[in-house]
Ligand SMILES: O=P(O)(O)OC[C@H]1O[C@](O)(COP(=O)(O)O)[C@@H](O)[C@@H]1O
């Protein structure tokens with residue numbers, strides 16, 4: 468489960484590269500947001516996970532690949548939308564993205580986001596190789612969460628691509644008050660369902676689930692509580708991808724003093740060497756994640 472035991476950049480060059488990656492993510496966000504209205508339609512292709520891509524998924528991926536690939540310190544780029552990682556230079560760091568998380572939410576106009584992770588290793592990399600991670604949320608306000616150097620910060624991104632630090636060193640609130648669980652209920656395991664019912668019975672907590680992981684995770688970072696996209700009867704590895712969703716979210720939550728788990732151990736300790744491998748995802752306050760792990764035993 469583990470909290471606050473995360474890796475950070477060790478050289479001045481890597482620190483500068485992370486600054487540049489964050490800058491690209493932030494300054495590209497208004498452009499991505501402006502380009503979404505005309506791209507809320509399905510594309511012809513499927514992504515490597517077999518899901519229908521939206522035009523916006525492919526477009527955001529290409530835009531970010533071009534800009535992140537141009538950074539001197541970045542050697543490899545990968546995303547949920549392309550089968551293989553690509554060599555983009557000789558830099559020592561790798562960047563993995565979910566260019567638009569929750570893109571099925573574009574149609575009903577709910578939150579979507581861009582998730583990024585910087586790894587100090589070739590791809591597919593391990594969770595313990597992450598040196599910075601975060602995400603942009605294209606909500607009513609554009610916000611960017613950045614976890615690095617043991618701190619999680621929130622910025623507001625403005626339409627002119629400037630951004631402002633608004634919350635520093637965010638800690639997960641104690642006594643978490645929200646929960647959100649993905650997957651079809653009849654497809655949950657008996658153990659997970661029993662745990663979910665117990666969480667629901669606590670009258671200090673409310674359901675908050677929008678179907679875009681990054682929006683749902685940001686609810687937890689804001690109010691505390693627990694989010695899961697669990698192992699399912701029909702899909703024991705769940706739905707979310709280790710490299711593009713599991714590791715970065717684990718890194719953000721653990722840096723904020725919360726916990727992450729695949730059901731038995733920290734998401735950052737998941738060992739999967741396939742770029743598009745999936746994992747069950749459970750994140751939130753440490754006490755709730757510990758209870759969940761005990762319930763799944
Ligand atoms: O449609 P479901 O099964 O509820 O899945 C929702 C989950 O799928 C996702 O949309 C997958 O992410 P992508 O949209 O990036 O493929 C998550 O954001 C979300 O938690």
Ligand SMILES: [Mg+2]
Nearest residue numbers: 565568569712
């Ligand atoms: Mg996603």
Ligand SMILES: [Mg+2]
Nearest residue numbers: 565567568569
């Ligand atoms: Mg996506």
